[in-house]
Amino acid sequence: MNNNKVIIVGGVAGGATAAARLRRLDEDTHIIMFERDAYISFANCGLPYYIGEAIKDRSKLLVQTPEAMYKRFNIDIRTESEVIGLNPREKTVTVRSKSRGVYEESYDSVILSPGAKPIVPSLPGIDSEKIHTLRNIPDTDRIKRKVTEEGISSAIVIGGGFIGVEMAENLIEAGLEVTLIEGGPQILAPFDAEMASLLAKELEEKGIGLLFSEKVTAFEEQGSRIVVKTASGLALSANMVILAIGVSPDTEFLRESGIELGPKGHILVNPYLETSEKHIFAAGDAVEIVDYVNGTKTAIPLAGPANKQGRIAADNVCGLGTLYNGTQGTSIIKVFGLTGAATGNNEKTLLRLGIPYHVTYVHPNSHAGYYPGAKPLTIKLLFNGEGKVLGAQAIGADGVDKRIDAIATAIRLRGTVQDLTELELAYAPPYSSAKDPVNMAGYTAENILSGQTSVFVPKNLDLRDPERTLLLDVRTEIEHGNGHIPGSLNIPVDDLRLRLSELDPDKEIWVYCQVGLRGYTASRILRQKGFQVRNLTGGYKTYLMATYRPKPAGGADNAGTGSESLRSFSPVVAAAETAATAQEPVGNEPKADAELDACGLCCPGPLIRVKQTIDQLQSGQVLQVTASDPGFYEDIRAWAGMSGNRMLNLRKNPDGMIEASIQKGMSTTSNLRSDGDTVVTPTPEGTSMIVFSGDLDKAIASFIIANGAAASGKNVTMFFTFWGLNIIRRPEKVRVSKSLIGKMFGRMMPRGSRKLSLSRLNMLGLGSKMIRGVMKNGNISSLEELMETALAQGVELVACQMSMDLMGIDRTELIDGVKLGGVGYYLGKADQSGINLFI
Numbered sequence: 001m002n003n004n005k006v007i008i009v010g011g012v013a014g015g016a017t018a019a020a021r022l023r024r025l026d027e028d029t030h031i032i033m034f035e036r037d038a039y040i041s042f043a044n045c046g047l048p049y050y051i052g053e054a055i056k057d058r059s060k061l062l063v064q065t066p067e068a069m070y071k072r073f074n075i076d077i078r079t080e081s082e083v084i085g086l087n088p089r090e091k092t093v094t095v096r097s098k099s100r101g102v103y104e105e106s107y108d109s110v111i112l113s114p115g116a117k118p119i120v121p122s123l124p125g126i127d128s129e130k131i132h133t134l135r136n137i138p139d140t141d142r143i144k145r146k147v148t149e150e151g152i153s154s155a156i157v158i159g160g161g162f163i164g165v166e167m168a169e170n171l172i173e174a175g176l177e178v179t180l181i182e183g184g185p186q187i188l189a190p191f192d193a194e195m196a197s198l199l200a201k202e203l204e205e206k207g208i209g210l211l212f213s214e215k216v217t218a219f220e221e222q223g224s225r226i227v228v229k230t231a232s233g234l235a236l237s238a239n240m241v242i243l244a245i246g247v248s249p250d251t252e253f254l255r256e257s258g259i260e261l262g263p264k265g266h267i268l269v270n271p272y273l274e275t276s277e278k279h280i281f282a283a284g285d286a287v288e289i290v291d292y293v294n295g296t297k298t299a300i301p302l303a304g305p306a307n308k309q310g311r312i313a314a315d316n317v318c319g320l321g322t323l324y325n326g327t328q329g330t331s332i333i334k335v336f337g338l339t340g341a342a343t344g345n346n347e348k349t350l351l352r353l354g355i356p357y358h359v360t361y362v363h364p365n366s367h368a369g370y371y372p373g374a375k376p377l378t379i380k381l382l383f384n385g386e387g388k389v390l391g392a393q394a395i396g397a398d399g400v401d402k403r404i405d406a407i408a409t410a411i412r413l414r415g416t417v418q419d420l421t422e423l424e425l426a427y428a429p430p431y432s433s434a435k436d437p438v439n440m441a442g443y444t445a446e447n448i449l450s451g452q453t454s455v456f457v458p459k460n461l462d463l464r465d466p467e468r469t470l471l472l473d474v475r476t477e478i479e480h481g482n483g484h485i486p487g488s489l490n491i492p493v494d495d496l497r498l499r500l501s502e503l504d505p506d507k508e509i510w511v512y513c514q515v516g517l518r519g520y521t522a523s524r525i526l527r528q529k530g531f532q533v534r535n536l537t538g539g540y541k542t543y544l545m546a547t548y549r550p551k552p553a554g555g556a557d558n559a560g561t562g563s564e565s566l567r568s569f570s571p572v573v574a575a576a577e578t579a580a581t582a583q584e585p586v587g588n589e590p591k592a593d594a595e596l597d598a599c600g601l602c603c604p605g606p607l608i609r610v611k612q613t614i615d616q617l618q619s620g621q622v623l624q625v626t627a628s629d630p631g632f633y634e635d636i637r638a639w640a641g642m643s644g645n646r647m648l649n650l651r652k653n654p655d656g657m658i659e660a661s662i663q664k665g666m667s668t669t670s671n672l673r674s675d676g677d678t679v680v681t682p683t684p685e686g687t688s689m690i691v692f693s694g695d696l697d698k699a700i701a702s703f704i705i706a707n708g709a710a711a712s713g714k715n716v717t718m719f720f721t722f723w724g725l726n727i728i729r730r731p732e733k734v735r736v737s738k739s740l741i742g743k744m745f746g747r748m749m750p751r752g753s754r755k756l757s758l759s760r761l762n763m764l765g766l767g768s769k770m771i772r773g774v775m776k777n778g779n780i781s782s783l784e785e786l787m788e789t790a791l792a793q794g795v796e797l798v799a800c801q802m803s804m805d806l807m808g809i810d811r812t813e814l815i816d817g818v819k820l821g822g823v824g825y826y827l828g829k830a831d832q833s834g835i836n837l838f839i
Contacts, residue, residue, distance in 0.1 A: 006317055007109075008110075009112050010036075010284070011033060016040060018314040019073065031073075044303070082097075088280060111282070118246075120243065130240050153239060155242060158228070161246060165333065167242045169203070171242070183213070185213050190346060192393065212550060269289070285299075330344075339401065341401055342404065357382050361380050367433060377398070379392065379441045387417045406436075418442070420445070457546075458547065469507055472490075474491060474518050479540075484540070497760040517539075596609055611711035612793065623663075624659070626659050633650070640662055648661040688718075689837035691718055691719065694749075697771065700783050700786065707793065707795070726753075729809070729813055730813055745808050753787065797818045
């Protein structure tokens with residue numbers, strides 16, 4: 001190497017990495033590192049977690065000390081020395097040092113890594129000591145001292161980026177009440193709004209008040225508190241403010257240097273990270289780089305790229321000619337019990353640049369559902385017409401990081417959605433599924449590109465013309481009743497083939513289900529029947545994400561004048577109250593007489609297991625249940641009310657697991673509502689159904705309904721008549737004397753549940769095998785298991801004697817547990833039932 005003195009401006013990620021790499025490449029070069037503060041390399045991404053005490057030892061934030069770095073790498077480290085000027089013509093820098101004053105230092109090459117600084121707007125009251133920014137160790141120490149001061153109970157965080165959200169979470173963990181104000185319509189700009197809504201909802205549930213699209217206009221101190229005023233007229237009060245509205249490149253000292261800067265002050269560099277001046281390189285948050293996906297100039301302040309750039313800058317000081325090919329913006333954040341991660345371009349960026357794209361959503365489990373601890377996650381995949389992956393986002397409680405890392409790798413290799421389908425990823429039940437969520441995202445994208453399905457997204461609903469389209473919900477009636485997209489017709493997918501006449505063939509059918517799978521099945525049925533169809537990608541779950549809005553925070557009089565009145569209308573109070581009631585405690589944590597692990601089970605599995613376990617307990621004993629199915633939170637609360645048992649505690653843990661404590665009681669046991677009033681639970685009504693059909697799909701539906709009703713405490717009677725008798729026949733041949741007609745029926749009819757065919761698309765038995773395979777892979781009980789569960793729950797199976805006589809079926813041909821009855825018996829049971837079904 002020809003150079004003999006290299007100056008590095010700034011430490012932390014880019015500068016410290018460059019220094020270490022440079023020394024490894026050249027043992028003799030004189031390397032000088034100037035750092036404005038006393039700390040040359042610290043974990044700036046870990047600062048919020050020290051404030052929230054997830055990191056308790058402050059020394060662990062210090063990645064490298066000046067003494068250790070000098071000893072290991074022989075680097076001349078000058079802390080508390082700020083470079084305030086650079087003269088490329090003279091090849092000198094001007095330094096303002098705490099110990100040496102202002103002086104000049106010559107160089108042969110320079111690596112600039114000044115980083116970025118927090119944006120501080122010029123607003124009235126901005127100089128208050130109650131307003132803090134977070135960039136370095138001294139900032140962290142000041143905030144930490146403030147948080148631990150006596151009387152500090154509340155904070156307002158301004159800005160919903162990574163630092164703002166992490167600070168909001170850690171201030172809650174530190175015991176403060178927190179409100180987060182965001183000037184835009186969502187938090188976390190790297191995510192699209194519907195994805196960010198899942199993280200915003202998590203913040204709300206943990207007690208953080210959210211205000212979106214609010215512009216802060218002024219600050220005003222009032223005693224021990226500070227008031228934040230907004231353009232809409234809100235006046236919010238807290239003990240302290242964290243300002244986290246973004247960062248700008250710290251490059252003011254380069255204005256007179258002749259080095260070319262971008263419109264926002266970023267240092268312009270070529271692919272070798274060299275600036276417009278020879279022998280001056282730059283790395284880190286102050287550099288304008290190329291977006292790896294779309295090729296435009298941008299700035300992405302992330303630690304990973306900064307470290308890589310520092311290494312490459314050192315390479316090129318030594319003449320290695322290493323290229324920096326751009327940044328794709330792979331990032332990740334913890335938000336209490338959820339993780340959010342993104343890579344590549346989001347939808348907003350693609351729209352802004354006019355880049356054509358497709359989108360798909362999937363909502364799989366983090367690993368095999370039958371293995372304990374499986375948790376749902378959501379993946380959004382963006383890709384172009386040729387299948388090239390443009391970007392992805394994922395949210396969930398587990399497994400998010402490795403899915404985004406896999407897709408990020410595919411993007412870096414210019415991969416396609418077809419590549420995602422072919423990725424051979426590590427599988428064992430505790431870690432993944434045989435079809436990994438990344439594969440599943442690839443499959444759904446491939447279906448779109450191949451024309452197997454046409455999709456729509458929630459925002460398309462605003463432009464839907466009801467005169468030319470029909471919105472069709474293919475979920476069950478119960479799901480539809482619990483919530484649906486306004487204006488939709490409900491035809492369950494299992495009934496769709498029999499109810500095609502209800503659809504207008506002149507209209508395009510827009511179908512949706514819960515997560516997209518049943519909608520895809522319905523779209524395939526309809527397309528092959530001549531309909532024009534589109535499926536809502538990601539289903540109703542995606543619709544709920546897209547329509548999420550934070551709960552109104554504060555009251556109508558939030559523009560009061562006194563600090564106490566401001567306090568009483570502060571969103572932090574409303575948020576804290578919401579979080580408290582969300583936990584639904586009734587007294588202290590009860591001692592459990594029995595414990596049940598229902599993790600990995602799909603609805604109605606958890607409720608069935610709860611019912612089975614409760615039945616084995618004595619009145620007054622307590623069952624502690626843990627489940628991973630997100631719907632269990634609402635299901636168990638409703639079940640307790642219907643079944644006459646008392647809900648003692650119900651909570652959703654940070655890891656996504658749901659825990660419930662239920663006390664067994666009589667049907668008249670009172671339950672506590674969240675308002676403290678008692679409600680007398682009525683005696684459970686009965687449920688009766690006539691099972692006329694012998695089709696496999698309808699038999700499955702019958703027993704799912706029966707088990708769900710029985711688990712809710714209802715007395716269930718199933719009356720099997722005509723073809724429905726085939727469901728409860730024994731699978732083995734029974735020797736019995738029959739008439740000629742009886743023998744004919746016996747040969748023609750399927751013997752037992754395993755021989756049943758589908759009502760449609762049976763395909764010589766292949767359809768039945770496919771639906772059984774889907775149920776097995778989806779951790780859904782088989783028909784035979786559902787029948788066993790029904791009998792164990794006390795569901796009454798009754799065979800119609802008249803139908804048996806007509807069809808020549810003998811009592812000995814039926815499975816154990818079936819009783820015989822006639823129309824009168826059924827009518828008596830129906831008279832005692834609140835629900836009567838004919839299947």
